[in-house]
Amino acid sequence: MTLAHTNGQGEGGDLLDRLWIYTNYDCNLSCSYCVAESFVGAERNGLALPQVCRLIDEAVALGMRELFLTGGEPFILHDIFAMLHYGLERMHVTVLSNGILLKGKRLGQLEALPHRERLTVQISLDGSNAATHDVYRGAGSWQKAIDAIVRLKAAGFHVRLGTTQTPENSQDLAAMCRLHRALGIPDEDHIIRPLVRRGFSAKGMAISLPALEPEVTVNRDGVYWHPVATDPDLMISPRLFPLREAVEQINEIRESLLMVTGGASSRFR
């Protein structure tokens, strides 16, 4: 396992190499702890394909190399494959999903994308068994996630697992690691982050801007400090374009914070 919540001075490169895009907020699950406040039937509040393409172009011009697409459930969107296609021709791309829709025609569309070697599919999995996963995500969702992981691995995709650590699964993490290894997913592709008290979650870690290493994050309404939430207190700018303006603001704030904290902030993925 890899703890995504680690000291900012540790692994990895410059997190401003990354662009996160919340493509939409509607979902095919209604998880009780969802920080994005997504649920079945939620307003889409999505970005249009031309906006996503422009964001990717501007990110590349700024030297960014990694794109993360998240939601909501991105694979609800008809345009998600065009977004992935555009991104993969220019960047390394990770798409976050609960995996349920990745079968049949959609799996075929995913397989047809160019530069699959640059694509990571990150699936949410919270336990080694249905009990620890389904308590937050709904009955039957663990088995559907496992089935998706098996399908994606069989199709040759790079699969990463994202686990939210909760009081219910804290004792299950070792068993979960045995499970993901058995599924052919190595430790470095299993990331764990703590439950945070945001969105629909009334419990978990309280987070605020100074405690987070910035990763440029965009939704329909603006640019944010970090992908953990798109709440007003994390908004940097209501203007998406030019992206450079918000990135420069993030850099200025980060440099000011570094002088105060010495970089002792936390990282989430």
Ligand code: SF4
């Ligand atoms: S946690 Fe993920 S799968 Fe669950 S409702 Fe939120 S966006 Fe959907």
